[in-house]
Amino acid sequence: MAINIETLEAAAREVSPEYIGKAHKIIAATGDFWIVENEAGDYNEHGELIEYKVDLVHHTCTCKAGKLNFTRCRNGYCKHLVWATAAELEETQAMAEQAIAAATAILQASATNKRAHHLVIDGKVATAAEYDRIMNAKPRPTKHVPLNRQAGFSLLR
Numbered sequence: 001m002a003i004n005i006e007t008l009e010a011a012a013r014e015v016s017p018e019y020i021g022k023a024h025k026i027i028a029a030t031g032d033f034w035i036v037e038n039e040a041g042d043y044n045e046h047g048e049l050i051e052y053k054v055d056l057v058h059h060t061c062t063c064k065a066g067k068l069n070f071t072r073c074r075n076g077y078c079k080h081l082v083w084a085t086a087a088e089l090e091e092t093q094a095m096a097e098q099a100i101a102a103a104t105a106i107l108q109a110s111a112t113n114k115r116a117h118h119l120v121i122d123g124k125v126a127t128a129a130e131y132d133r134i135m136n137a138k139p140r141p142t143k144h145v146p147l148n149r150q151a152g153f154s155l156l157r
């Protein structure tokens with residue numbers, strides 16, 4: 001059964017921080033996945049917290065509902081998939097906010113820095129005098145040749 005991403009993400013946006021906190025991303029070379037704690041916080045017979053592996057790419061979960069391909073789920077997915085999706089949305093948003101903050105910091109730094117360009121001479125950052133000389137260099141004057149220049153000298157003479 002195909003997952004409706006729109007309804008899954010809409011459901012994910014309603015998830016409270018408490019449940020988002022139950023999802024933990026695992027970075028793996030074979031593909032990232034999520035480990036999601038069971039809702040009640042139950043432990044198995046070995047005293048281990050019961051957790052389910054959620055794959056957000058293939059939309060699978062190792063819980064009972066997931067093993068049945070969510071055929072018994074009203075929405076077509078289990079709550080673990082929703083919580084992991086919520087956690088991923090939150091992570092994506094946090095990364096976007098970090099990128100904006102970094103870009104803003106760069107813009108503010110360049111706004112307060114009088115040097116609009118990074119100038120390097122022989123591998124060293126230009127000194128204030130060098131920077132000023134190069135950046136404020138006047139254009140080379142165009143030579144104005146007076147019409148009477150050759151008045152006192154000529155090869156044709």
Ligand SMILES: [Zn+2]
Nearest residue numbers: 061063078080
């Ligand atoms: Zn599940």
